[in-house]
Amino acid sequence: MKGMLTTMDGNEAAAHVAYRTSEVIAIYPITPASPMGEFSDLWSSRDQKNLWGTTPRVVELQAEGGAAGTVHGALQTGALTTTFTASQGLLLMIPNMYKIAGELTPTVFHIAARSLAAQGLSIFGDHSDVMAARATGWAMLFSNSVQEVMDQSVISHAATLQSRIPFLHIFDGFRTSHELSKIEVIPDSVLEAMMDQERIQEHRARGMTPDLPTMRGTAQNPDVYFQARESVNPFYDVAPEKVQEAMDQFALLTGRQYHLFDYVGHPEAERLIILMGSGAETVHETAEWMAERGEKVGVLKVRLYRPFSLKHFLAAIPESVRSVAVLDRTKEPGSAGEPLYQDIVTAFAEARDERDMPRIIGGRYGLSSKEFTPGMVHSVFNELTKSNPKNHFTVGIRDDVSDTSLEWDADFSTESDDVTRAVFWGLGSDGTVGANKNSIKIIGEGTDFHAQGYFVYDSKKAGARTISHLRFGSSPIRSTYLIREADFVAVHQFGFLERYDTLSLAARGATFLLNSPWSPEEVWDRLPRPVQQVILDKELKFFVVDAYSLARELGLGVRINTIMQAAFFALSGILPPDEATQKIKDYISKTYGKRGEAIVRKNNDAVDAALDHLSQVVIPASATSTIEYRPSVPAEAPDFVQNVTAEMIAGRGDDLVVSMLPVDGTYPTGTTQWEKRNIALEIPDWDPDICIQCGKCVMVCPHAVIRTNVVGEAALANAPEEFKSASASWRDMKEDRYVLQISPEDCTGCQLCVEVCPAKDKSRTGHKALDMVDQRPVLERENGIGISSNPFLCSEMDSEQVLRVTAPVLPAMVHPPPLHLLPSRK
């Protein structure tokens, strides 16, 4: 049975199956698992039905402890129940998980695996969370791609009913949970076949009911607890077989065959990498590439990690294997080794009588979504050729402290030539990501191409940069790592050129599309010199479109996404031009249809206009610009900021060696003062005449952008004319001046200050003492690229002047006196 091909991410894939096969869904959303709960909540609110025609009840609890308790309770009534979580959320479920497993209760928790907060919190992906739950007696099934998430969701929901062992169905946070991929959706007929009605009835029959009372959750004493704990062994013994049976049945129904352990590579492999999760696909890609070139290497993908089946494990490994590297995406400081490594060592040690024990080394990779690339895989395979390979190594970082890390070749690439790779640099909320998601759907659903989209957000969210990584190709895409050699690089914000090495991701001969306020003739001289040099060195094809001007002309305001999308399709040639234009317009109808015909028309116009305004730049023979990359922080910033913070701001944090990071998560404070982001297109403007000096704006601003002070007249003697001030409104400060200053480079344009401002000018409609003004004209006047570097631009006073003016009262700002010590109002 073939399912519909569609484009979705891992979270939606898991939620789709979980929702169709559940009656009760208890949630407490946590990144990166949130969308699973949110989808379920949405579908339930729309009265969407599950397989059996009822609407699953979705309950949001006060925290994950409550969600797990609700799941436990619902399961004990015989309801088919599920939840979704990650990281600390999973930790809070552990107490209930011991009970759910102890009571042999079928359920599936879908986990978008994420780091645990240790020296710092991280919302990104690795296996620390699920490994912290490995002692609970739950089955653990790993999915490595979006298609696998959908498939193994079904397998886990089926196998838990067959085995009575509860399942953690695990996929990598962000890398899989948020990767858009064209996949085959499992049709209901398959779900129905997989969900064994008899087992469901048995689960129902075990539910507690006053009509047939039983007792669970008893206290057991030393006399019987041990025996009772051992009584479950037969269930665990057969569980792997049950999972394999579910996988086999699934294969019959869909044609996609999984095994508890899947081996890929040279049939007589001598070197083997064992791992689980999305990284396995990168190893798969690399091992195949190497095996095709005659190297005896392979990869074993562990799908069913718990219960661990020694028999199936050994059967999956070629007899020829002589050395093994086990890769764990977690770190347990002080342990004898990471968990998968120890399991593999144990497995081979127990099989010693039957086969020689290979040399086994263990390593850590990819903590917290750290990139894991074919170059790193190659390096691990290389380590296995050594007579004395490094054990307990790391790969993906440079560890200059404990020397754990392997070197790797960052340029090593296994990507196939028939894959189109495109990278887009956008600004959070500028529509780039949304347009790219549409592009993937257009290509994925309109062609036979496989499609993959992955979006790197700065965790500063709105207003920060986003980098979209899109791949299209005729074969399944296993590249679970970021694009390093793109055929197409689009930079949607001209200002990025001075800040980020955007073209480092461009392949030789790639196409470079720039949203430029400068004409094709003018633009070259406005580029930083290093950018010019890269264009020359890599022989890039360089196109510009003035998307902001065009958007304004077409009445789209600052929404440049449609224009840039049209330009991408025109340049990439993935679809024939007319077909591309038509499909973009179809998606415009889908996306904007609800907002009225005018919006749709404007966007359709934008598609056409984009093509008209797209121009190729004729590239001069040499780099002549005097503009350089702008330093991330000023030269006067302290050492830590220069060496660490600035590198992170510039997007080079991956290159920081271990010794640069604080051992205990202790950071200096006040470092944001060195990071001027300039992301607000509108900033507040102060009207001293109507301001009542209440200070609410200062209190409410989340970014400490607004500072007020009372200073003596004398302090303002040298202030420029535009510098605003008002007579201070406190009785004993009547001689002094009240000043309110705004730091445009720190402002995010959130408007909270305007919202709370109680002072309205009655003579002008709605005007408040703080009102937003468009700062782009000012910014463009200043430097032509809509991004400012002047911290006190609005007052047109330079920062030294301002510091001098405010200096006398600055200490009071840092440690403000308690409110009751402030002088009383006049």
Added chain:
Amino acid sequence: MKGMLTTMDGNEAAAHVAYRTSEVIAIYPITPASPMGEFSDLWSSRDQKNLWGTTPRVVELQAEGGAAGTVHGALQTGALTTTFTASQGLLLMIPNMYKIAGELTPTVFHIAARSLAAQGLSIFGDHSDVMAARATGWAMLFSNSVQEVMDQSVISHAATLQSRIPFLHIFDGFRTSHELSKIEVIPDSVLEAMMDQERIQEHRARGMTPDLPTMRGTAQNPDVYFQARESVNPFYDVAPEKVQEAMDQFALLTGRQYHLFDYVGHPEAERLIILMGSGAETVHETAEWMAERGEKVGVLKVRLYRPFSLKHFLAAIPESVRSVAVLDRTKEPGSAGEPLYQDIVTAFAEARDERDMPRIIGGRYGLSSKEFTPGMVHSVFNELTKSNPKNHFTVGIRDDVSDTSLEWDADFSTESDDVTRAVFWGLGSDGTVGANKNSIKIIGEGTDFHAQGYFVYDSKKAGARTISHLRFGSSPIRSTYLIREADFVAVHQFGFLERYDTLSLAARGATFLLNSPWSPEEVWDRLPRPVQQVILDKELKFFVVDAYSLARELGLGVRINTIMQAAFFALSGILPPDEATQKIKDYISKTYGKRGEAIVRKNNDAVDAALDHLSQVVIPASATSTIEYRPSVPAEAPDFVQNVTAEMIAGRGDDLVVSMLPVDGTYPTGTTQWEKRNIALEIPDWDPDICIQCGKCVMVCPHAVIRTNVVGEAALANAPEEFKSASASWRDMKEDRYVLQISPEDCTGCQLCVEVCPAKDKSRTGHKALDMVDQRPVLERENGIGISSNPFLCSEMDSEQVLRVTAPVLPAMVHPPPLHLLPSRK
């Protein structure tokens, strides 16, 4: 420096050190760790000082999550901070533990290790809880005895400061936390020498303060999280050395030397058992016993489990070892092996180039305080002689389901002849345990003997049986298991003889002391026949004292403890008679001094009277009694109750095989109806004349002992004359009779019903519609032993009659209608 010798349990030993070395103690007490928090709270309330002369601040939180958060917060201010927990309590601390370790913060959590609730809850001891926390990056130091708890508390508080790694200091719940032992208390001078002031100042200096602001708890992204996570490696690398240094310094100060791994046994051992916790002492005792007899066996005690030091591990193991059994006191269903087993396999596998890998098997023992005896140890050593030993075995149960269990010889004994072993059967709250605790202190502190006391409580607490196990001897006592061959057995409740096989614990020729209402001449014929037979077979010396009569005569009511204690000292001969008498009287002054001179005098009189009234029984040649052990449940009880519940009631739950236990913790309900405990000495008596029929007594009774009904006159036609009833007080039931019945065998005598009864007879002082009456005269009249077997004794109506009388309205009792549906009152 020698410390004072005193008698305490593991909890007090840990709390003593923790309190002296801490400034903030955040608690949420949980069994079996509660006393540590309670001691701290008490000492703080008394303003007791720590080492530095300040009173530690003890804060009780709302749950363990809050306690861990408070600890984390206090540590971040630079305060020396500790807490105590176990089981699910520890699970709730895990999220904070990752952060505390990630931030390299020195602290010690003292853990009385306990089972986790799975198929059932258990308050008893094993390592499931601490193993669930092994991924957090905390050091884990195990103590095996009460002295070690005190010693390693100091070592862990010292080593955490030296290493900056937080410590779990772990000892076995109940077995060590509640074992009374004579130990050397660490003097303050040693504590001061161990607590490095410089390291404390460094901890202080790392504390967060607004005066020198730093930032912790940041969010880290994929660019730097991995590097930061690896930055702690050097701290973990050196931590084992730091712990060994602390152990060495401690040895210099106290003469007691510990190592990360301590080996005991034959210097050329070929068979080795590796384990940690109190069980290691039993293996130590057994291995020594076997080695003395020429067997090449040994034990490796793992003290520092995390960070696991491969180097120290290998160095501690004799080169001669050929086979190893690793014993884990936890079970992780579905794992490739239990944690310690996997660590040992990994360690030997990594050392393969240097030494041959021994044959290694893993086994589980002692889950939830399951007994772990020399016979079981011997069985494990025996398994290691086999060419194909069982792996992933269990020992201590009979597993007829998965055949994991090893057979063992229950009679195998390694106990030394110079140890006095005494067992006391008492009733919860009858003073037996308290008197035994005093006896241990008298002997421990008054002689050079080592002393050990362990108390087995039924988890039904008050009113259930308690068995005290006391050992005294000239060498240190390593027997961390219950006494099976006692030189002295005292039975403080005559009724136990019919219910429990009390003399199974008596050694051949032991002394048997019985609290008997029957004279030495009469008592033989009142014994059950099996008891007579054991006395004859084991040639016991048999003594009786009528302690209840004596106590009543002396005005002590039912407090028989002093009498029985005096009898024990008289018979055991551990102390010279006069010295014993004097010391008991000293302790009477200590214990009862506060309650006034009269009480002290009465108890002193009891000591003298006990000696006068103690009589040896002349034992006839054969067992002639017609009394048999009473079945725990009636013959009509259902199969499950007969086969499982009854065995547990009879104290034979340990013999239940795995197949007898429900696989998922599901039990039939209503089984308490078959367990008539008869523990109330006083029960409520009903006065129908003043009862207002409010039903509060029914509602409040925690044991469903009181049942009311309204029945037709006719139903009472055949009721006996004493059967009480009243005119029903509802308008439409005026013709009917209201009956209130009490089930004496289920009543615990808690008096809650009397407390809530609102109906007072104004003509008699304080008399209520429900008032307590002494049922012992009735019980004694009934069967002479103060324990009844008649479920409706008070009404003198047999149960069949009662059932018949109440039957017409019984269904309404099981599912009572909602209150608003009840007929309105007249």
